[in-house]
Amino acid sequence: MSTSPVTWLRALRLNKGWGAHRRGAPLQLPAAAAVAAALVLLLPALSFPGSVAAQEDQPQSQDVAILTDGPEKARGIAYLPSNVLPHYRARYEYLDSRIEVLYTEEEIVRFAQWEGVRCEGYQLYRVAGGSGSREAARPVFFYQAQEYSLFLQLPREYLCTFLQRFMRKFIYFRSVRDMPSERPPFPAIVD
Numbered sequence: 001m002s003t004s005p006v007t008w009l010r011a012l013r014l015n016k017g018w019g020a021h022r023r024g025a026p027l028q029l030p031a032a033a034a035v036a037a038a039l040v041l042l043l044p045a046l047s048f049p050g051s052v053a054a055q056e057d058q059p060q061s062q063d064v065a066i067l068t069d070g071p072e073k074a075r076g077i078a079y080l081p082s083n084v085l086p087h088y089r090a091r092y093e094y095l096d097s098r099i100e101v102l103y104t105e106e107e108i109v110r111f112a113q114w115e116g117v118r119c120e121g122y123q124l125y126r127v128a129g130g131s132g133s134r135e136a137a138r139p140v141f142f143y144q145a146q147e148y149s150l151f152l153q154l155p156r157e158y159l160c161t162f163l164q165r166f167m168r169k170f171i172y173f174r175s176v177r178d179m180p181s182e183r184p185p186f187p188a189i190v191d
Contacts, residue, residue, distance in 0.1 A: 065094035065162060065190035077102060079127050079140045079151050090186040094154070094162060097138075101166070102151040103184045108144060117141060119160035122167065127151070148184075165190045 070090030087104035114125035127140040173185030
């Protein structure tokens, strides 16, 4: 599995680039570095026609969710009654929408009025809350595993596609024992 150069450039743009670029200075590459980068990106396509065909099988760059914010530690899950539960929050940009994912290792008791939703082998529950048009456009879904729970706020039509791709990478990164951080392993690119 590889990520296309277009997706990487989009991810860098969304995450405001590297070091100095984050502080507001424009990103500048020396001319030699720009030429070398162009050759690295174009040479495989020119030399190996099979690699171009392989990239056509990859999701289109706009069909990739990119982590734009987080994970950041927070307290109090807004989708539940008044609480101070610790969790991590991350935000993704996916197609024309923003997706919010909350991760907690605290025990969450599912409310009986939460409607069950099946997505390609995953059992989720739609969190019942307000009745405003904003919630209808971006409902919240709850997923509970043995060791953690997730809340996902996203348009319903993106739920199964995003969830399947996200969980594939999330479960893999959770399985890596030598993670250098105590933060949950939110994937930077979900494709």
